[in-house]
Amino acid sequence: MCGGPAVTVVRYAKLRLCREHFIEFIQGRVLRCIERYGLIEGGWRVLVAVSGGKDSVTLLHILSVISRRLGFNVLALHLDLGIPDYSRKAREVVESFCRGLEVPLIVVDLKELLGVGLPELVVRGRRPACSLCGLLKRYLINVVGVEARANVVVLGHHLDDLLTYVMKNFLLQKLNEISKLGPKTESEGPLIGRVRPLYEISEGETSLYVSIQGLPVVDTVCPYKVVGSIEGEVRKFLDSIEGRNPGIKIALARGIAKNIEFYRVRSESNVGACRYCGMPTSDDVCAFCKFTEKVLGSPMGPVVRGKIKEVLNRQQL
Numbered sequence: 001m002c003g004g005p006a007v008t009v010v011r012y013a014k015l016r017l018c019r020e021h022f023i024e025f026i027q028g029r030v031l032r033c034i035e036r037y038g039l040i041e042g043g044w045r046v047l048v049a050v051s052g053g054k055d056s057v058t059l060l061h062i063l064s065v066i067s068r069r070l071g072f073n074v075l076a077l078h079l080d081l082g083i084p085d086y087s088r089k090a091r092e093v094v095e096s097f098c099r100g101l102e103v104p105l106i107v108v109d110l111k112e113l114l115g116v117g118l119p120e121l122v123v124r125g126r127r128p129a130c131s132l133c134g135l136l137k138r139y140l141i142n143v144v145g146v147e148a149r150a151n152v153v154v155l156g157h158h159l160d161d162l163l164t165y166v167m168k169n170f171l172l173q174k175l176n177e178i179s180k181l182g183p184k185t186e187s188e189g190p191l192i193g194r195v196r197p198l199y200e201i202s203e204g205e206t207s208l209y210v211s212i213q214g215l216p217v218v219d220t221v222c223p224y225k226v227v228g229s230i231e232g233e234v235r236k237f238l239d240s241i242e243g244r245n246p247g248i249k250i251a252l253a254r255g256i257a258k259n260i261e262f263y264r265v266r267s268e269s270n271v272g273a274c275r276y277c278g279m280p281t282s283d284d285v286c287a288f289c290k291f292t293e294k295v296l297g298s299p300m301g302p303v304v305r306g307k308i309k310e311v312l313n314r315q316q317l
């Protein structure tokens, strides 16, 4: 583009790019992804979930740039899961990063809400850590979204993660799960919609973006992280096809987005409100209240909603 020294070759676009042009290229692709799939509109309040890993850090950085151009407001959310060492480091990274970007940050601390962190809940609930973590994250993100009156929740899932999950679910014929892996999941009643602006950005591109921008990321891995064997195999398979056919991953992602309705299984059950906390559920009681009632003795949804409201009021958000 400019004759300067290239830092990378983008094979699917047949480009060699210098530092500045790579940054501009990635930001431009995220912007076009937002426009192509109608993910965010001007005037919206968007809640960005930031773990402190390279994907969510890249996402928040790019959105803080794009938000000025498109005219939306960014609010960051970090969940402190109370995992020794890892959660403290992740929280420090996110707090200092948001301060630097001047983006308001809401920190939801699991120990403050429930009196115990994820490790203790895993032991008491006898449930795999990542499955429990997923339940807690879904609930807490939704509560903050509702209480902060956000128009949408923004997630840092990138192309490689999404395609891996799509292929895995296809192999296991869990077709309805594929319908949740497109660039956006529409809001359903009081359930706030989710969008994924890194839908067409690869993991390698997020790594390069944080390194050449010098962005802070948490340097330890969650001790519960396990890469399943199917995921690892699928990832290798996708990488090898991409190696011989640059651009095929993006083409596949666009095809999935186009056909997303094809995978959706219409559910007969209606989304109602949890008897305890009022959050959306297709049952009488939501999964969070059920779990906390079982392991902590009472459904904690109402307490958690009250405490999150207090946090937001304190920060005038």
Ligand code: SF4
Binding pocket: 129, 130, 131, 133, 134, 222, 223, 224, 225, 226
């Ligand atoms: Fe949660 Fe599992 Fe990710 Fe750790 S690795 S943050 S437990 S989902």
Ligand code: ZN
Binding pocket: 274, 275, 276, 277, 278, 279, 285, 286, 287, 288, 289, 290, 301, 302
């Ligand atoms: Zn509930």
